[in-house]
Amino acid sequence: MNPATNLSSAITRYVHHDDTLPLPQLRKLGLIYSSYRFVVSLFSMLMLYISARTGDSASLPSFLQQTTLSFYILLSLILLGLFYVVRKHMRRQLAFGLALDVIILSLLLYTTGNPDLQLTMLYMVVVAASFMLLHGSQALVITLLAIILVIYQQFFYAIANSMSLANLGDALLMSASFLAVGGLSWSISQRLVQLEKVAANHAKEVERLNVINQEVITQMVNGVIVIDKQHIVLANLAAHQLLSLSLVTPNTAQNTLDDVKETHNKALLSNFEQQLNKQHTQLFNACLSVASGQSRAFTYDVPAVANASIFGKLRVQIIPLKDDSKLVILEDLRREQASAQQLKLASLGQLTASIAHEIRNPLAAISQASQLLMEDVAEQMEDDSASTSESNTAITGNHELYEMIFSQTKRVNRIIEDILKLSRQQTATQQVLELAEWMPSFLENYFQGHDIFLRIKTKPIISFDTHQLEQILINLINNGLRYSSYAHPHAYVEIDIYCADNDVIIDILDNGNGVSAGNFELLFDPFFTTDTAGTGLGLYLSQAFCEANQARLLYIPEHEKTCFRLIVPSIKSDNKFQTIEENLT
Missing domain, CATH: 3.30.450.20 (PAS domain)
Incomplete structure (x- = not known):
């Protein structure tokens, strides 16, 4: 490929694909350069008068020099103020200021006549700043403007001095230096831009990770x-x-x-x-x-x-x-207790599944045999109605024994059913429940006709297995109704629902005699009961279901009434409390 074509394509890529500094960094560097321009203009005016006073003739500077520097000082101050106040179109402001710098320096170089090292260094600063602060195309225009003005000024000066072209080579060398400084400045600026981008990306990543860490820690x-x-x-x-x-x-x-x-x-x-x-x-x-x-x-x-x-x-x-x-x-530690309870439920499930049929088959045979014997006894009592009283007494005694056998087989069957309930619910299938809506519907379905007083002091949302929660509340409410009926003729149960910290509290209250202090430790043990008609598995099953749902079931002896407290983690906090009172009769 032709070298000229390569150079042209490289310049084209440079002009259209250059990167620039981000706006915050551009504003900072722009303020620094605007301040530098104002200081240089003041210093140039001061040095101009000092040089004129120390010269041999002690004459004032030329009118062109004074006018140029005065105009430069005024515009430098205006540009500094505008750049500090106006935050829009910062690159346009910088481009105008850099073009102004080139024109003013060219006028000063014209008044000097010969190439000046100090002005040449100021040209270098302008070119370097343009490649750092502006787009590549704008910086290239500023550099070409500086080269054209310098070469034209030296060429015009050579014509005015009888075609002496001795300084024209210095002007060309100065122009080449402008291009070299511009290229180096552009290379440095691109590296700075890349570093800025990398630093910005790292800062964003650190901020994102910090937000994630904060959210993880909070949750x-x-x-x-x-x-x-x-x-x-x-x-x-x-x-x-x-x-x-x-x-x-x-x-x-x-x-x-x-x-x-x-x-x-x-x-x-x-x-x-x-x-x-x-x-x-x-x-x-x-x-x-x-x-x-x-x-x-x-x-x-x-x-x-x-x-x-x-x-x-x-x-x-x-x-x-x-x-x-x-x-x-x-x-x-409730989570570990729940995990241990899950293992216990799994073990019990395996045990009950293996022995259920072995127990139920002979139990069903015994129950059926006792029913048949009771039917035979009933027939004998009808046939032997005219027999002696001693014979009737013996038959009646046998009938009572058969009834006892039948009732006990029914009780054993209930115990097996309770244990099977525990084994069938090895894994809790939790659902999101709004207790303010779910609880009234539950009470209407299962306890219609009983006095149940419901008070909801907030609107909590929990996650719980619906079937297991029903079993827990049915056991607790039935116990409350049963034991309160022993102490008072009018049995009723109160249900209080409220929040404490991040938990939802469900208190089941009744006006019974409560649990004696000696039975506190045995209260949730399997087969422990103070009711002769109970199996002793109701509270044990309720506590097992609670632990399977990361909840707790406690007896609160400090309460003025008989209180069983169900504590469930809340999945939503609501700071707006609202009291709901219902009486389901």
């Missing part, structure tokens, strides 16, 4: 606390909830989730540290006492002041970080 179910130099510098939302610490700073109202995401909110972190030191002194001191470079793990019992009936126990892991910082991870 974590485990509490995360970072301690640096004996002070807390980070605490996520789960840490507040697991430790039951409020999100209220001393001088502000309730903080939102966005405030928690700002982990460097000093007021919020300071308030968190004060509450932690006050309500969880043992935990706070344990975190501070761990030596640098050492890790520690222990189980922490949440004190009653921090609503222990909700969270109970936490696993605490203290992990050392760099610069003597410490990472504290709080984990609610």
Whole structure:
């Protein structure tokens, strides 16, 4: 290919595909160059008068020089002010100023006559600045303008001095220098632009990762606390909830989730540290006492002041970080309990599946035989109505024994059915439930005709297996109705639904005699019951279903009424509380 063609294509690519600095960097460098222009114009005027005073004739500078420099000072000041105030079309302002620099320097070079090293260096600065601040095409125009003016001025000066072309070679050499300086400046500017782009991309990536990290930390179910130099510098939302610490700073109202995401909110972190030191002194001191470079793990019992009936126990892991910082991870042990319960359900399911038919087949035979014997006895009693009283007494006694056998087989069958319910629900199929809408419908379907008082103090949303939640509430409400009927002629049950921290609380209340203190530890054991007609599996199954859904079922002896509390994690927080009261009769 022709070298001229290669040069032409290279110039074309350069003109159309050059990169420029981003606007913030362009503004910064443009202000620096505008200030430099104003200082140079003042300095040039000052040096012009100083040179004239120190000369032999002590004459004033020429009118052209004074006019040019005065005009240059005025325009330099105007351009500096405009560039500082007006943020639009910055490259146009810079292009106009650089073209003005070339024209003024050419006028000064014309008044000097001979090539001047100082003016030549100023030309070099203008050319270099144009390739750094402007597009390639604009910078090339500025450079060509400087070359044309310099060569024309020297050529005109040579004609005026009887065609002496001694300085024309210096002008050509100066023009070549302009092109060399422009090329070098363009190469440096392109490298700077690429570095700026790389730095900007890295900054965006770091910012994106920081946003992702903040969101991940905020949404974590485990509490995360970072301690640096004996002070807390980070605490996520789960840490507040697991430790039951409020999100209220001393001088502000309730903080939102966005405030928690700002982990460097000093007021919020300071308030968190004060509450932690006050309500969880043992935990706070344990975190501070761990030596640098050492890790520690222990189980922490949440004190009653921090609503222990909700969270109970936490696993605490203290992990050392760099610069003597410490990472504290709080984990609610309810999830491990739920996993253990799932394993227990799976084992029980395998056991019951293998023995169900073996038990039910002979049990069905015994039940059928007892029914047949009772029918035979009934027939004998009709046929032997005229027999002696001793014979009738014996037949009646046999009938009672057969009824006892039949009733006990029915009870064993109920126990097997309860166990099979547990084995069939090995995995919870959770669904999103709005309790304010779901609970009234449930009570209408299962407890129509009973006195059930429902109070919903908020509109919580939970995730729970619908069938298992129905079984839990049916067991608890039936127990409440049964045991309250033993103590009072009018049996009724109250249901209170409200929120505590990030949990939804469902209290099942009745006015029965409650559970004796000696039975607290046995309350949720299988086959434990104080009712002769019960199987002792209702509360055990209810607790198993709760744990399979990451919930808890507790008996609250401190309550003034008999209270069984169901604690379910909320999947949506609503700060607008609304009370709903219903009486289903």
